[in-house]
Each structure stands twice: as C-alpha cells, then as structure tokens.
Amino acid sequence: MLAAAQQIAVDTLDDKRFHLRVGMGTHGLTRDEIHANAGLNAIGQYYGDLDELRAILAPMLGIGTAEERARNKASVREVTPGQASELLSATTPVQQFATKSAVLTSRTLLSDEQIGAAAERLLEWPGSDNEEGAGFAMFALGGEINQVPPDATAFVHRNGVFILAAETSWADYDPPRVATANLHWLSEFYQSIFGDTPPSQSYQNFPDPTLKDWRRAYYGANYDRLVEVNRTYDPTNFFSYPQAIGT
Template sequence: MSRLSRVALGPQRRAVVGAGARLIDIYAGLWEHGLTVPAGTCPTVGIAGLTLGGGIGFGARKFGLTCDNLVEATVVTASGRALVCNAHEHADLYWALRGGGGGNFGVVTRFVFRTHPVAGVATYALEWPWSDARPVVQAWQKWAPHAPDGLFSVCNLNCAGGGSPRITSAGQFFGTAQQLKTLIAPLTATGSPTRVSVVSRTYMDAARMWAGCSGTIAECHLQPQGALGRSTFKGKSDYANKLFSARAVDTLVRGIESRKTRGSGSAIVLLDSSGGAINRVPKGATAFVHRDALFSLQYLAYWQPTDPPAVGAANLRFLRNLYAAMRPFVSGFSYQNYIDPELSSWKHAYYGSNLARLVSVKRRHDPGNVFNFRQSIPTRL
C-alpha cells in the first residue's frame, strides 16, 4: 500500500491521493498550490485509516473532519470489484467510508478530497503552575468548544513518573496573531500563566511544528527513511458531551497527580476541542456519529521499549484506573481511530445510532465477512 502514495491536484482543485500517502507528504504536496486537506498532526499517519475513521486535527473546526472532505473513493470489495464511490455511485458505501472505520468494507486504493486555500496561521502555547490545573480545565472546557471556527485548541495534562505534573494548552487559529491574543483572553486571565506565546507562521511551518519535525519534509518520516522514531504507548479515548463538573475535573487532576509515584513512564491526557464545522454535520449524514461532543479525551501512557515487563504493566494499570475513574463523567462514546481492544462496548462507543446502517452496508458489500478483525463491523447484530 505504501507505493500508492501519489498526491496530485485534479479538476476543481481537488486532491487525488493514493491510499498509502502519509500526512506530511499530503500537506507538503498541496502546500505548493496554497491548499490543504484538514487532517491530523502526526506526520507518519497514513491518509487511509485517518479518513475512514473520521480524521481530527487543527483544521477540523474550520473545514470539517478529513472524512467530511472526502468526495470520492475507489474501493476493491471482497468480490474483487473496484467500485468508485461518491454521492451518486454506490452512495451507501460512500456514506460508510466516511467514519465507518478502516478495514471493514474493502481495500480503498484512492481518495479524492475537497481542498481549502491556506496561507498563514497563528499558534499559541500557554502553561500554568499545576496549582491552577482545576480552574484552567474549567475555563478551557467552557471556552474552547464555542470559540470561532478557525480556532482549534488542546488542553494537555501530563506527568512523568517521579516528576511534577504539568498543565498546558496549545492551539491554531486561521487569522492574525493579534486576533488570537484577543481570543485566548479567557485562558490568559485564568490563574497565573507562566508562559504565554502567540506566533504567526505559515500553514506549512505550523504543520511541521505540530508534527514535531522542524527540519526537512524528508526528515518527517520514520527511520530509516526519515529522522522520527517510534513510541511505545497505550491509549484510550472518550467524548464529553456535557461540561465536566467540579468532581469530574478533580478526578482527572488527581489521576494525573497520582502518576508522580508510579515509577518509570509518563501519562498524558489531551482534551481536543470539538464544535464548529465538526458539529454542524448531522449525525446520520456520514458514518461518523460524534457530532454533539464538546471535546474528546485521549488517555495515553508511555514507556520505553527496553523497560522490563513490570514497567509496561504498571503503566497499563495506571491508564486503566484513570479511565475507569472517569466513567461517571463521560458520554460512553469513543473515537474509532483510537481503537481500543479492551473496549467491550465498542459497537456503541464507536458508531452509536449509525451502527445498524453500517451493518447493512457491510452485509451488502461483504456478505462473507472477508474483511474481519476483532472489532470489525459484523454482518449481523
């Protein structure tokens, strides 16, 4: 699949992308034309899986999810047929490919995306003393989901074993630095920020910055082709459809604080803002059902691949305990691109009210369940 990586500009300035293309190459190829497709921040992620499960990133509140910008796909089904799927041909499969998860219906070989003109953006980075964590989370959750569409924001709570917990926030705005300074005032007025940074960048420089690879595009690939290494981690996810209570915020903060005494490794919880263009799409318009969330949560535990098994086990216990502690405060939904083999309620958590229709599409295009895995959409409920 990695050889199907061509990125080209087609009629109507639409991006024609091979299913093996990596995000950093799509960003770079389209940037030459002053265009983009909204996608994620991790440079080595493939476009196929990202699109099929949704596709959240710093352009999502302005331009929609990656799947919302998909206008056509070519899919090889279990029968061996190559189907061109769009709003007029095989529309049922086209619907399912926009958020129904990767690997369920066939092998997608080609995507066609709507593109958007881009030039400059402004980014911000804030940090506070940990003693401000509770009011910062409260302020962020009331502000971020309702900010102008052009502003995507993340709140980051993290702690390494034996270290001190930290709380930061970062975001990107399609506008000027002065406009962004005004927009983040509810955050800078909360607590006593120790770092306030607002910077104007080109869209491509911002993409490289979020990707953690400020060097050449070639370096923004995994070794040995590039300079990036792999991480060892476990993740889980949630969606919050209503504001966290003081008790919920306290549970989250105390959970991160407990990581100080849990040995090697580190823990991160990322709150990613929803709203804007993401939430204006009706739940049933695509297979991506998470259209009424305020924000999502990523729970992440990291350790080194050379660590003894006991270290990995301890990090997993921490992650599971924090995730369990947050159950009373979240929606019961999870992001299907953060696939979690431990999730017993995955059918509802990933697909909600769209599950029955996805099962129908699966039965029509893969009746023999050729494309199956532990959490694949079944042919029957």
C-alpha cells in the same frame, strides 16, 4: 486553565477559524521525575487577526504568575503556513501505548472536581522508559464537524465539544510488570475522571480493547447500517480485527 479552555471551546463552537487542543501529562521513571515533568499544555490555530485570537484566549492568558502570563502571551504568535505545519505536527505514541476515550458534550464537560482527581492520579503514574509518558488530551470539535448530521456518514460524533483521550505508554524493552502497572493505572485514571458512568460515546480511532459496548460507543445508531455496508463490500471479513464492524 482547563476550565477556561473548556469554556472557550463552547464559546467558539461554531467558529471554523479556531481549533484548540488542551491536556495534562507527565513522563519519567522516578517519582521525582514524574512530579517535576507534570504540567498542562495547549496548542491550536486561528485563521484570523492576532489580536482577535488573544482576545479569545484572554481567560487562559490571564492565569498564572506574571512570568507565566508573559510567557504564555508570547507563545501566541503569527506564523507562516510552513511554520504552522511544523508547530502543529504530532505523532501517536511510539512503541507501546494504551488509550481510553470519551466524547464530551456541553453537558458532560469536566468539572473542577474531575480535573482535580485526574491531576492527583497523574502524579501516581507508575512511570516507564517511553518519553511519551501519560495523561490526557482534549481535542476540540465544533466548526464544520458539527454541521453534518450524525446519520450522514459513519462518524456519528456530531454534537461533541471535545474528544478526550486518556493515554499511557511504555517502551518495548520495559519489563512486563511495567506494562501491567501502566494498564492498571490507565483504568484507574479514567475512572478517577468519570467514575462508574463514563460518557456513552468513544472515538473509534482511539480503540479500547476493554470497552464493553464498543459498537454503540464508536458508531451509535449508525452501526447496523455499517454492518450492511460491510456485508456488501467485504463479505469475507478480510478487513477484520477484534473490534471490526460485523464482528
């Protein structure tokens, strides 16, 4: 399913009417709950004819049992703008969470081996009381995003197909050992996907305190210019945190 979704994203990279987010995840406290809740998900939107959308999604809609195919086909439907805003609404994880990201280009899309390794590691998630659980989401880029030159704005990621965000979460009231186990798992989960050579770019809105060369990963060649802007408009570094521009 994820392989099909990646190919669809490549095929529709220049189509401004289409957007897709896919991922895998789970939640729960016990091993049985974590295994039972593990699964894949997809959500998105298309500004066009319903039959056109089903044709675009055909490689995904043709996967699974007859019952699964029927259910997935029925989930692709025409809605009003108000209904769409409800269906597409999402929040960042509440309570405690950590994330690691990567910008995937057409040359660094996930292989079947990488997806399989991530799926295996997902089932080894240590669990927590946070219903947000753990896993990864892939947010498709393309469209107008990729039409802007990388040096035109602070946002440098203009040649990507997806932003991948690997996440784990735990509750405020979980004991410290749960947080430690989740952070350790996240590092292993990310490494199971990318090994020791992850993609060079990461998304600054998914900050990763463990990222070594975060300046280039977040901002690329734009970083030095952003430092000059920061010195001009925030000379005292009022807007500052450990990965702030100029630190």
